Amino acid sequence: MNLIVTAKSVGLPYLSAYLDSMGTNFTHGANFATSASTIRLPLQILPRGGFSPFYLNIQFSQFVQLRNRSHSLRQQEGVFKELMPREDFFEKALYTIDIGQNDLGEGFFSNKSIREVNASIPDILASFSANVASLYQSGARSFWIHNTGPIGCLPYILTNFPTAKKDSAGCAEPHNEVCQHFNLKLKETVIQFRKEFSLAAFTYVDVYSIKYSLFPHPEKHGFELPLVACCGYGGKYNFNSAGTCGSTINVNGSEIFAAACEHPSARVNWDGYHYTDAANKFIFDQISTGAFSDPPITLNLKPKFLLRKNLVHISYEVFKCCYLLEILAVFLGKLLFADRQVYRQLQIGPPAIENSDSQEPVFGSCFSKPKGKSELCSPRYSNISNKYPNKSSSIQAL
Numbered sequence: 001m002n003l004i005v006t007a008k009s010v011g012l013p014y015l016s017a018y019l020d021s022m023g024t025n026f027t028h029g030a031n032f033a034t035s036a037s038t039i040r041l042p043l044q045i046l047p048r049g050g051f052s053p054f055y056l057n058i059q060f061s062q063f064v065q066l067r068n069r070s071h072s073l074r075q076q077e078g079v080f081k082e083l084m085p086r087e088d089f090f091e092k093a094l095y096t097i098d099i100g101q102n103d104l105g106e107g108f109f110s111n112k113s114i115r116e117v118n119a120s121i122p123d124i125l126a127s128f129s130a131n132v133a134s135l136y137q138s139g140a141r142s143f144w145i146h147n148t149g150p151i152g153c154l155p156y157i158l159t160n161f162p163t164a165k166k167d168s169a170g171c172a173e174p175h176n177e178v179c180q181h182f183n184l185k186l187k188e189t190v191i192q193f194r195k196e197f198s199l200a201a202f203t204y205v206d207v208y209s210i211k212y213s214l215f216p217h218p219e220k221h222g223f224e225l226p227l228v229a230c231c232g233y234g235g236k237y238n239f240n241s242a243g244t245c246g247s248t249i250n251v252n253g254s255e256i257f258a259a260a261c262e263h264p265s266a267r268v269n270w271d272g273y274h275y276t277d278a279a280n281k282f283i284f285d286q287i288s289t290g291a292f293s294d295p296p297i298t299l300n301l302k303p304k305f306l307l308r309k310n311l312v313h314i315s316y317e318v319f320k321c322c323y324l325l326e327i328l329a330v331f332l333g334k335l336l337f338a339d340r341q342v343y344r345q346l347q348i349g350p351p352a353i354e355n356s357d358s359q360e361p362v363f364g365s366c367f368s369k370p371k372g373k374s375e376l377c378s379p380r381y382s383n384i385s386n387k388y389p390n391k392s393s394s395i396q397a398l
Contacts, residue, residue: 018062025083029093030066032059038102039127043110051106056099060131064138091139097132098146098207100124100186104178105151108161114174121182125189132193141200145190147183149211152176155229155237155272169215170227176212183208187294206292210283211275214268221282226268230276233258237272245271 015029034054042051054062071087073080103124107117132143151157152164152172164172183206190204218226229238231245233256243249243258250256261267265278275283290298 018066023083026066026070027083027085027089029085030063032062034059036102037099038106039099039124039131040103042102042106050109051102056127056131060134063135067138091141093140094142094144095135095140096144096146100128100182101148101151101179104148104175104182105157108157108175114178117178118181121178121185124182125185128186129189129193133197136197136200143193143200143202144205145186145202146205146207147186148179149208150176150215151179153212153215153227155227155232155239155269156241158227158237159235159239159272160241169212171212171215179208203297204294205287206294207283207287210286210292213286214279214282218268222266223268223279224266228267229269229272230261230264230267231258231271239272 013025013028015031016024016026018030018032032054034052036046036050037052037054037056037059039056041055041057042049045051045053067090070084073084074086103120104117107120112120135143150171152167152175153169157172157175158164158170161172161175164174167173167176187204190202193200193202214221214223215226218224227237229245232238232240233243233249234240234251238261240249240258243256245258245260248255248257264270264276267276268279270276286292288299290296
């Protein structure tokens with residue numbers, strides 16, 4: 001099932017990339033995510049290293065620029081007024097944040113021990129917290145925060161760390177334990193946010209548990225070979241960093257094209273870094289039940305609610321990887337609330353649309369997440385080229 005078609009069918013627009021600003025419509029939100037981005041400033045940045053220069057601090061700076069420029073440009077009337085969000089949209093936006101796994105990956109590939117990577121987590125989350133505090137001070141009041149997935153189940157980790165102890169599903173156990181530790185501390189951080197930023201609502205989503213459920217018994221969900229990349233070439237996991245998905249490599253004098261598998265819809269991993277369309281649909285379906293979010297919030301997908309008043313658009317954060325063949329639908333949906341009391345009960349902040357006669361969707365912005373050739377949120381998705389082989393990370397506001 002193509003989730004882009006699903007988004008169109010319920011009338012939800014994609015979020016436009018901030019750096020794709022020529023004639024772009026930002027009235028529905030903005031995406032600041034880039035491929036290979038991190039929370040902290042990475043030690044090595046592209047093109048010499050594997051990580052984006054647009055780390056989380058830079059993404060927040062871009063958000064501030066967008067807000068300031070929106071105000072000044074709207075004063076000019078004309079076309080600018082139609083393309084830029086109103087000032088009140090920023091406080092009504094849903095800010096989605098999915099980032100952190102690249103920080104852990106940078107530690108693994110910097111020859112740090114598992115203990116040393118674990119020891120870096122407090123500093124990583126301190127930087128994360130500083131950016132959330134800055135967003136709150138800028139008026140953000142509704143946050144949707146994902147934890148990080150099981151990095152030890154990804155082919156690029158399994159290939160590069162072949163001697164790592166494997167769990168019953170075949171995943172690299174020490175690397176997943178680091179992710180679990182990160183998630184534990186992240187949840188503690190979100191709990192602290194609720195105490196410090198009492199005017200805001202924070203929803204924490206356990207993406208790790210959903211993703212990991214695909215690996216022990218993939219056949220239960222209609223999948224096979226969950227640890228093997230669909231698109232790639234070479235080795236036990238069909239992954240080779242010298243010949244990633246879509247590239248041509250020389251093997252014993254022969255040119256080999258790293259092509260896709262025959263049935264991507266039956267596979268979990270796409271290119272060694274990202275999940276397939278089918279796996280992402282499964283992930284989204286689980287998120288939409290509300291069973292993996294704290295507080296539990298069910299995403300209502302009924303199109304008839306599209307233009308009703310007091311509507312929050314919990315829209316797509318779309319990750320398209322490697323020649324537009326992967327789409328990660330992090331979340332898509334709408335919640336209809338009768339009044340503010342229900343909002344307080346669900347801890348998702350004030351109604352998105354104050355004017356009962358208005359049919360304008362809430363504005364949102366994006367700073368976000370995965371690692372690999374990713375594009376995000378609009379037909380031109382990523383802030384930077386999708387040639388970089390790292391997961392994109394960022395914040396989104398919807």
